[in-house]
Amino acid sequence: MDAVTLSGSPEVPPVDPTKCIVCQTTSGEKVLNNSNGRKRIREASEVRNDDVSKRLKQIADDSFVYHMNNDCYKSYTMASTLKSILKRKSLTNTQGPSTLNDNGVSVEKLPRYQAARNPPKTATTLRDVNCIICDKKSYKKNYSKYRICESNRASSFLSATAFFQDDVFVRTCDLQDPSAVFGANLYYHKDCMTTYLYKYDTRDRAPKPEVSRKRLAWNEIADELEQGIKDGKGYELSVIRDKLNKIDEKCNFRNRDVKVFLMDQFGNAIDFTYPSARNKSIMVFSVPNSV
Known part of the structure; x- marks a missing residue:
């Protein structure tokens, strides 16, 4: 008798990681690669043991993507479908004794021990x-x-x-x-x-934080100060202080308040000079190549 060599099962074509791992088609729909989504697809592929599972074995890491729609991700990872597949595999692997139903058709009956291991969710x-x-x-x-x-x-x-x-x-x-x-x-x-x-x-309805009076006064001169410092001008803290207090007398700005606002506004882009004479005010000026 002549013999012929049977070909093996068809191989899955090389996977394209830039296309949806489920359908492997290109469309105008956006693809996602969320870590939780990839994890659920891998778990579903282990249950299904299908072409997607074979494609994932060609990918060393989790660089694959998927369509978040009913045809791909949602239907592939649907919990009820996966449970049905697992139940069907369980019945196939452990066949119980058969019996006849009322119509005379042979049906498989689960052994008592297996029924006890798969109780309904309670x-x-x-x-x-x-x-x-x-x-x-x-x-x-x-x-x-x-x-x-x-x-x-x-x-x-x-x-x-x-x-x-x-x-x-x-x-x-x-x-x-x-x-x-x-x-x-x-x-x-x-x-x-x-x-x-x-x-x-x-x-x-959560209460919004109120802007302080000092911040409101500062906001009125902030742009002017920023432009002046960019132009290389220097300012006495006492001059800035007096201008702020004229805007709102209730603020009661002090030199140290002005210094805090300046450092918050400009950071390392400014520096201060401290004169030896006590009757002279501290000066603020720009640091070269920083503003």
């Missing part, structure tokens, strides 16, 4: 889930947590994280819309979420 397992806000399992010894599953709550949450740019934002920066939040299965303590969103809702 309050007991939720106890070990970290709150997306405080990143802890409990808040004031309370382990109760709730899933973000409402569009309004998800939208407010994303807006707050984008505004604060804090640790919560770092943990969720790859989530672009409410549907992505739902797919990520985020849980929170009620008090943590309430405080976080309240802080965001009241951000515009």
